[in-house]
Amino acid sequence: MSAVEVALSPVHESAFGLYRSRSESIVIYVAVAGSVIPMYVLESGSVKSVKLKIEKNCKGLLSKKQKLVYGDKNVSKRSCFGTDGILLQPVIVNPNVKIPRVIWDMLSLVSDGLKKCKKPIRASEGMGGAYFMQHPSGNKYVGVFKPMDEEPMAVNNPQGLPLSKNGEGLKKGTKVGEGALREVAAYILDHPLSGPRGIKNELESGFAGVPPTVMVKCLSSEFNHPRGYDGGVENIKVGSLQMFVKNCGSCEDMGPRDFPVEEVHKITVFDIRTANADRHAGNILMNREEGRIALIPIDHGYCLPENFKDCTFDWLYWPQAREPYSPEVLDYINTLDAEQDIALLSSYGWDLSLECARTFRISTMLLKKGAAKGLSPFAIGQIMCRETVDKESMIEKIVQKAHDSIVKGMNEAVFLKTVSNIMDTELENICF
Template structure:
């Protein structure tokens, strides 16, 4: 839906992408953001740290490419996109049922998706590989619809997998506790993406929900259901929380004041769910 797209598809009328809350032409930025924010278990993403993070998002970079074959009626112009390291795999999760997937592998994907408010997680964009011990390793790819400006289209296929109803391990809980949305926003800005306020708000709220959820012992299934709509026309719990906070604060309130209100509303709703 972008200008000069290679298939000549109709352009987006208002700049919105195929998923609500996403913008045409920003997919590459989000692909890189998913990699940068997938911090390794041992600490924050750094310049010379581990290549793979907690969820195993393949290394991803922004590239600029020039080619006469690009669809550009006005002449040859460089195009910008994302380049991702190829990962050896045995197909995607669409190729087999989820029963053989290790719980920890499903949970690492769940943590990434909930934190990034992924609007396009399905079995086809989770690759399967084999680790050194022969166990299945899941590799998340295709993150062009993460960090949307709203929660309307957030969707997680793993919600329907039995592993999602299992509690997080202590190691995963410690990892979640170490997450810091403000540091993440600063990291993305350092690498060149000054996130729109709405996307930064999404990251702050989803990180807040994930951390508060594990404090109450909630499973990925319960937290994920808070973020996803039951039906197309029924708002999710997280959307209700955001709207209640918006209704409560004054129009000229600061972002900090709004987020503090979100936190209080979220505490009440989570307590109702947990207890």
């Protein structure tokens, strides 16, 4: 074998067992000029990183002159080495929480696509890094990956946005790097009609139709790596992976006149409940099913904020929002339980801050009280959203009144009870 032809032979599991260090390394054999040199490489390592390591350990073997052979295949020009060149794993904090089968299926397809070198494709729109993850066939998308470190104003944002000076995100009451958590939380909180998702209803769609979403860690040279990429552990990205949903565009592409009332209402329930700070027509996808329009809400990186300052609901201006909720929707709203949901998010590994939890409790309270009084989504949304940037919304004024009326040192339960009492009074006098 010539000095520039390097055969890579991984240790056979049946013969020696597969050695893995704590950093997930494996042993390969490098055959060079009649000698066999054992070498440890990362299981997630790329072809480039393997060649650089060979160059470092074998003098004279420049990476650009190496020819790597895996089995009987030349992999020198590939971006991934065998099936170990790309890493995709779900981030599981609590092993007792079961991941729905629909998510496992998505993970499997995305992983297979990466192993076949179907590269992630960066989305051209948006202010953060978002990547379409390809099907193994390469002819369609399976998911959308959003790395935490590429969010707007984050350290590796690919759009050239300035770094946040105080950690606050683009929307007031959010923090840079928490967008992925909120994306996953949106799916967890979007309960099916039958109740919080579990083994018996894991295949049911959520009430609002938030696509299945999970936190993952992933490795690819296609992500934004300003400090360079060598396929090492430091290049692994953590972020949200959301199932790609078939669609024919977003609600920006057509007027709302033909949207079914029930499709609009399901999104209003979700947005009010989570105090969504970024609901515009561009992050509601449309699909036609048997001639009927279905709406799919996406992009929930700014839901569950710490305050109500930036609540934004484009559907406020749609005629469907002025229609009253149906009995079915009212029944669903009646089942919502903020305390149960806060505990549910905690079981998945995200303990809401005191401020986020408070906002979530109050928004759920408003939704339930307003719906029970027969208020339309428009009426409830008007309470939550500011008329102008500098004019506080009614819900902000209610919260401030509660602050002003309680005695210092009173606990959260007393504060929320005070908010509830003031809210009852305000709702009695409301007229939209």
